[in-house]
Amino acid sequence: MLNQFRSYFEHNRAERNGSIAILIIILIVLIGSRIFSAVYKHPQPDVSELQALVDSVREIQNQPAESAKQPSLFPFNPNELNDSGYAALGFSPREIQVLRNYQEAGGIFKIKTDFGKLFFVDEKRYAKLEPFIELPEKIERKKRRTNDNNQVQWSDTARYDHFTSRPRQVDINYTDTNELKNVRGIGSFYARRIIEYGEELGGYYTIGQLMELWKMTPEKLDVMAPYLTADPNAIEKMNANTATAQELAGHPYISFKLASSIVNYRESNGTFENHGALCASGLLNDDLCSKLAAYLRYR
Helix, strand or coil: CHHHHHHHHCCCHHHHHHHHHHHHHHHHHHHHHHHHHHHCCCCCCCCHHHHHHHHHHHHHHHCCHHHCCCCCCCCECCCCCCHHHHHHCCCCHHHHHHHHHHHHCCCCCCCHHHHCCCCCCCHHHHHHHHHHECCCCCCCCCEEECCCCCCEEECCCCCHHHHCCCCCCEECCCCCHHHHCCCCCCCHHHHHHHHHHHHHHCCCCCHHHHHHCCCCCHHHHHHHHHHEECCHHHCCCEECCCCCHHHHHCCCCCCHHHHHHHHHHHHHHCCCCCHHHHHHCCCCCHHHHHHHCCCEECC
16 A cells, blocks of 8 residues: 555656756746835826816816806997897897897897897896896987977877888889898898899789798888889780790799690680680689789780
């Protein structure tokens, strides 16, 4: 049994050399790690910039809500103030754009309360701004004298506008873009579209047709209307009895389908005696019959 136990520890020369080599390698690794730990120093990270950033964030968070930028108040005329001035008063870019659209359409603030009618100027906001608005509280109506030239009476019925001269009107059938741009409420866009649409129609018979322009609103037209007129005698009429379907369809009020129906009806039933005959044909509804009366002739 003893001999059998000893056999476990008996090795040849190569095995002994290999064991010694492994022991030497282990010893080197152990000693090397001790030396490396004693000599090598871990670098310390520089956290000064991170700490400065954290401190600045904490400082901002600790500031009270009231420390945010507050609107500044100063005397201003809302008709003349620029965008930066409105921004300083606390108006958002969207609110400023809405206000500019109102002014481009001819809107004007005559008295202080006019500014308070803007939908984004509520009572609280108006109360803060009202002392700084450089506009009159109200428009004084003009006075008129009685026959004795001694007493002065207020007009109880006539508005202030009635005492002023009436504006010069521009005929939209005999004008150009330069003249139209001088009309209150009309910029370059509408001046160009008024001329172009008039050429497509063959002329306007009423300024109400401007409502057919893209993005035109009753409010915008109300601003322009006192300065515009339309002479229906300037309209170029088409002969409904001789015009081709292509020529008829060139008019904004006539679709190609309707133009073809008019030509087909004319070929089957003869020419139209007058506009009433065309309307009685059943090809037009009442609205279109009325609108085309100014643009068609029959001889």
